[in-house]
Amino acid sequence: MIELRNVTLRYGEKVILDKISLTVQDNTIKAILGPSGVGKSTIIKLMLGLIKPNSGQVFVDGVDITPLKEADLYPIRRKMGIVFQGNALFDSMTISQNMSFFLRENLRLPDEEINRRVVEQIRFAGLEGYEDQLPESLSGGMKKRVAIGRALIFNPKMILFDEPTAGLDPVSSRKILNLIASLKKSNDLGAVFVTHIIDDVFAIADEVAVLYQSKIIFDGPTAQLHDSQHPFIKSILSDKILEL
């Protein structure tokens, strides 16, 4: 479970997040919907402890991670996988090296076990035959699947997606969304995904929080979004466009 409690974050004088609170239960797909530049990626980084809030707390499984030092954050971050918006694959490494790198770095496993896990992730991502290619030679959807495979490498309970469908064609988008939904079913994996595409939310999210002008203006089951009276939500429901 991840909880943000009264979190405020500023960059310089600019308030990005203003006392927001948000809870993500295990084995739930929670969407965070908001226009571009509102602070969605910032929320994901706060959840991982990559940045610290100016005030408020972030809890992961009941532990307040805000006062923790970098070294103490490592074991906590391993409970969550992350898929960055641009995938953040290491472009000088092959696909299988990208998958195995963090295993080798963090766990003292015999080579056979590492190879076994990598083969498993490659098969899961449907990338057999691409093991020795560099990321640049893969399509957008394939890169995304490599990034998801890498995020699963420590068997996390929760996986964080930063705009998983941004920049993908509709077919690849659909596949990635189905993959997120199936991970919940087959692996009991919770997910947080931030997006500015409202159709993605209705496609797979159990719950949704809407972030607008530094505040959470809606937080609840996806189906209840239609009942919201907030003018911004009403406008996005009628236009389905979040570009402002």
Place this chain on the structure above:
Amino acid sequence: MAATLIGNYVESKMLRFKELVLTMQEFFYFALRSFATLPKAKRYWRDVLDQALICGVESIPIVLVSSISIGALMSMEVGNLLEEFGAKTMLGRSTSNAVLRELGPLLMGLMLSARYGSRNGAELGAMQISEQIDALRAFGTDPIAKLVMPRLLAALIMFVPLIALSDFAGLQTGALVAQFYHKLDPGIFWNSIYPRLLPKDFVVSFLKAPVFAIIITLVSSFNGFSARGGTAGVGRSTIKGIVASSGLVLVANFYVSKLVLDIMH
């Protein structure tokens, strides 16, 4: 009206100053952490080796170009000057000072700052904006140990032989110019150098290697890590890194010489 204008001006200057102090503080911590991760060199020895190839072997041509041009230039110009005083036999001695102690290391430092510094700045900046550095942290790897420490260690190791190469090539070129341009016997050229070479000449020369290595690597890496705002941001931060490290190389070049010569005169 005027008072508020001045007030605003002072306030904005203060803000800039505060920012500068904060950045310097950040840089100081960054440098400390880079040194603190040196013990992890064994774990990342492959990265150290890669970087040693990049900053050592691949820098040889540019170091040769700069040292040869300094050696040739000094020998030619100083030779002309000495000829007026009938002191051409002192050419070796006069050239060697500039080549070994001052201009040789300085030009090498500037060249490496442009070559190795820009490469680090651009590479790490691109990794920063594509969130690869965040990815390292998110999956439990210290990006300073993985990315900065190998660059620092490689430069610390490789700049020493590069200085030696630069010294040798610079003097050798000076001797050749003396021989073919000033018609000075190479024996006379070298003889005016050897007996007068003092330990301090080498201390000055070789002390500059680690000093430049630290300045160039840490400044360029720090600026790479600070890149923000897309590809244009990488450009901006890379330039900042090169300007800052070149400036610091100039300053350090002077102070290392002054310090050593003061102590060892």
